Amino acid sequence: DQQVKQNSPSLSVQEGRISILNCDYTNSMFDYFLWYKKYPAEGPTFLISISSIKDKNEDGRFTVFLNKSAKHLSLHIVPSQPGDSAVYFCAASPGVGGGSEKLVFGKGTKLTVNP
Amino acid sequence: DTEVTQTPKHLVMGMTNKKSLKCEQHMGHRAMYWYKQKAKKPPELMFVYSYEKLSINESVPSRFSPECPNSSLLNLHLHALQPEDSALYLCASSLPGGDTQYFGPGTRLTVL
Numbered sequence: 001d002q003q004v005k006q007n008s009p010s011l012s013v014q015e016g017r018i019s020i021l022n023c024d025y026t027n028s029m030f031d032y033f034l035w036y037k038k039y040p041a042e043g044p045t046f047l048i049s050i051s052s053i054k055d056k057n058e059d060g061r062f063t064v065f066l067n068k069s070a071k072h073l074s075l076h077i078v079p080s081q082p083g084d085s086a087v088y089f090c091a092a093s094p095g096v097g098g099g100s101e102k103l104v105f106g107k108g109t110k111l112t113v114n115p
Numbered sequence: 116d117t118e119v120t121q122t123p124k125h126l127v128m129g130m131t132n133k134k135s136l137k138c139e140q141h142m143g144h145r146a147m148y149w150y151k152q153k154a155k156k157p158p159e160l161m162f163v164y165s166y167e168k169l170s171i172n173e174s175v176p177s178r179f180s181p182e183c184p185n186s187s188l189l190n191l192h193l194h195a196l197q198p199e200d201s202a203l204y205l206c207a208s209s210l211p212g213g214d215t216q217y218f219g220p221g222t223r224l225t226v227l
Contacts, residue, residue: 034215043119043205043218044158089157101146101171101209103216105157 003027004092006106014114019077021109023090026071030092034103035064035075038087047088048075080113087111118142119219121206127225130196136222138189138206147189148216149181150205158205158218164189165211196226 005024013019023033031052036044050057050064050073057064063076077084090106119140128134138147146165150158163171164183178200180192189206203223207216 032214036218041203041221041223043121043203043207043221046215046217049215101148101163101165101211101216102160107157108155 001026002107003030004090004104004106006088006090006109008109009107010110010112012112012114013080015082016079019075019080019084019111019113021075021077021088021090021111023073023075023106024071025073025092027092027104028071029094030104032093033064033066033073034091034093035062036089036091037084038089038108044089077111080111082113082115085111085113119206119208119217121204121219121222123222124220125223125225127227128193128196129227130198132196133192133194135193136191136204136206136224138191138219139187140206140208140217140219141187142208142217143186144208144210144217145186146209146211146214147183148207148209149179149189149191150207150218152203152205152221162191193224196224198226200224201226 034049035047038044048062050066066073087108087110089108091103122137149161152158161175162181167183178195182190203221205221206219209216
């Protein structure tokens, strides 16, 4: 039972354009969501997070949007750069103080930004 | 500073060998994690230590033995591994109770 789903295994965009990566979840107890970026043979790098009390969080070129009613979140990268090419994982947890240190990961979306 | 370090970067071992993976963080985090990641898959949780005590063991075979000597260090002792245990082993740390986890670069393990 996949509680966090990233339905697009890959995405290709042109440099300078917007990249939109999507993530859906099924567990209504999830309360804290994170995006990680991963290059091959390296550990995931934390990018940005959002808690359920917000619907948007922005950090430089990266913005995460959360739609709780739809159980959907998305990561926007504007403008996209070739160095953004990596696998992006969406992850969810019951949140701080939720008693769980278990992050549930999606399967990842491979982003390719073409020069 | 959000750095988690792991050694070695690469490890090749035979099925009868005993080896250890090491992880260190100096962020004052009191929760530390071991994950296993196979190619094209998400990280898979193995163990969680909270305040130096093992709090989660995801039914990992006993050939993997974690150890948390102090709040900054986490080891994973390996013995009698199988070729299917070859993977990237990731360490992470966070504040306890559920929070952003920061990952190390991983150890690429190959079991022959």
